[in-house]
Amino acid sequence: MNPLDPKEFRRQGHMIIDFLADYYQNIGKYPVLSQVEPGYLKNLMPEFAPLSPEPIETILQDLQQHIVPGITHWQSPNYFAYFPSSGSTAGFAGEMLSTGFNLVGFNWVSSPAATELESIVMDWLGQMLNLPKAFLFSGSGGGVLLGTTCEAILVTLVAARDKMLSQIGRESICELVVYVSDQTHCAVQKAAHIIGIHPKNIRVIKTIKSTSFTLSPESLSSTIQTDVQNGLVPCYLCVTVGTTSTTAIDPLGPLCMVAKKYGMWVHVDAAYAGSVCVCPEFRHFIDGIENANSFSFNAHKWFLTNLDCCCLWVKDPASVIKSLSTHTVYLENSATDSKRVVDYKDWQITLSRRFRALKLWLVLKSYGVVNLRNFLRSHVEMAKTFEGLVKRDKRFEIFVPRNLAVVCFRLLPSAVAKISNGGSKTEDVAKISNGGSKTENVAKISNGGIKLEDVANGINRRLLDSINGSGTVYMTHAVVGGVFVIRCAIGATLTHTTHVIMAWKTVQEHADAVLNY
Numbered sequence: 001m002n003p004l005d006p007k008e009f010r011r012q013g014h015m016i017i018d019f020l021a022d023y024y025q026n027i028g029k030y031p032v033l034s035q036v037e038p039g040y041l042k043n044l045m046p047e048f049a050p051l052s053p054e055p056i057e058t059i060l061q062d063l064q065q066h067i068v069p070g071i072t073h074w075q076s077p078n079y080f081a082y083f084p085s086s087g088s089t090a091g092f093a094g095e096m097l098s099t100g101f102n103l104v105g106f107n108w109v110s111s112p113a114a115t116e117l118e119s120i121v122m123d124w125l126g127q128m129l130n131l132p133k134a135f136l137f138s139g140s141g142g143g144v145l146l147g148t149t150c151e152a153i154l155v156t157l158v159a160a161r162d163k164m165l166s167q168i169g170r171e172s173i174c175e176l177v178v179y180v181s182d183q184t185h186c187a188v189q190k191a192a193h194i195i196g197i198h199p200k201n202i203r204v205i206k207t208i209k210s211t212s213f214t215l216s217p218e219s220l221s222s223t224i225q226t227d228v229q230n231g232l233v234p235c236y237l238c239v240t241v242g243t244t245s246t247t248a249i250d251p252l253g254p255l256c257m258v259a260k261k262y263g264m265w266v267h268v269d270a271a272y273a274g275s276v277c278v279c280p281e282f283r284h285f286i287d288g289i290e291n292a293n294s295f296s297f298n299a300h301k302w303f304l305t306n307l308d309c310c311c312l313w314v315k316d317p318a319s320v321i322k323s324l325s326t327h328t329v330y331l332e333n334s335a336t337d338s339k340r341v342v343d344y345k346d347w348q349i350t351l352s353r354r355f356r357a358l359k360l361w362l363v364l365k366s367y368g369v370v371n372l373r374n375f376l377r378s379h380v381e382m383a384k385t386f387e388g389l390v391k392r393d394k395r396f397e398i399f400v401p402r403n404l405a406v407v408c409f410r411l412l413p414s415a416v417a418k419i420s421n422g423g424s425k426t427e428d429v430a431k432i433s434n435g436g437s438k439t440e441n442v443a444k445i446s447n448g449g450i451k452l453e454d455v456a457n458g459i460n461r462r463l464l465d466s467i468n469g470s471g472t473v474y475m476t477h478a479v480v481g482g483v484f485v486i487r488c489a490i491g492a493t494l495t496h497t498t499h500v501i502m503a504w505k506t507v508q509e510h511a512d513a514v515l516n517y
């Protein structure tokens, strides 16, 4: 057996590419959300691993027959769930090359090109985003490619913790406070938990609808003041540019001004929205970045770079390195000793690391800044189209103003109220809101036992289930300020305006059914 026989590699490699090309060609034919039941695969697979080899032809048949039905098709043009995971030929090619070389570039000497290309593309990308020079290698900062934003947050939080503790003493860890809003990604709380921030020292500041669920600098300031009066030490603030639920844009500049007074670390999590800041007309979302300490976005979300690829820039790499560097005899080498190289193992949690820069390099070279910008803009335009369609149907509302290519909408409580006043149809409301058939609940609605908002939440949830059960499109939800909203996140690479229009038609048809028209 030769598991890396070049002839067989070529033959099978071509077969896989053909398989995937056919997959992309036919992707619109599959239900976007996989419709299998939990445990479906166990019945289809043998109980034990095969003792003898099977040919690739049989394996691909198995794949098509058993695996593909259990896949939710994130690359489908009808995929509008969560955030996009926009793949591309360049992103795939970069991933393929990286996997092909299969090198482990933990430090410079383990593969100089892996480190140097990474530093170069991070500076390229930083320039595209018009980041201050202080974040770039050409200034005094630098960038690193991690797997995901969760890692970027953990890395920066560890650095922030140690930086603060070096000033106030290691025994003071119980005094450190981390600040987030109720819209901040749960990754921050998880990271705080991992690094030993006391749960009672995580401040989750409430946001409200009238300010589009953004973090208010005034709320932040008063929360910090109370903590300081109580002898606690503000350590880390996560500002979100493009929240996961509604793509709210926290006011970065004013928030940094508050944080600056206390010498705390500000991380800017722009996991989704960071990409679009390469367009000059959207760059203002990160105005004020010069006063932050670190900034990250996911190129694997909306930047044509196949999973995984999180771009993190820090102003003070030394603080990260101080927290995360390791020294072992077997990794000693003269390049490291010369202090003229970057050893990325000291910028991340793990030791081993992939050659992710290839992906980003291929994406940047293959499409160029101009096409990347236009690609992002096209999704924003499609979202405007979708938004316009929602606005024309008076049963619906746009729940929060659209910032980018995510539209948050719902059936209005008034549309729901209409059916509850429509005589015989009251029973449907009860069914919908409870999933049962107790008509006594209708009475509760009119007596105020169940609030109309709760009924609206139930019906919107039912509408979304109905849409996704059809397999035609896939959207997901958020609950903000107690309200259940449906999110239409546009950004799949294959999506065109026609798909967006069809998606809205699907929503309307299911709304007709759910409202029992």
Ligand SMILES: *Cc1c(COP(=O)(O)O)cnc(C)c1O
Pocket (backbone or CB within 6 Å): 083, 147, 148, 149, 150, 151, 185, 187, 240, 242, 243, 244, 269, 270, 271, 272, 298, 310
């Ligand atoms: C998607 C997202 C994350 C998590 O990203 P991972 O790369 O999956 O860790 C964090 N923050 C925001 C704002 C996000 O939208």
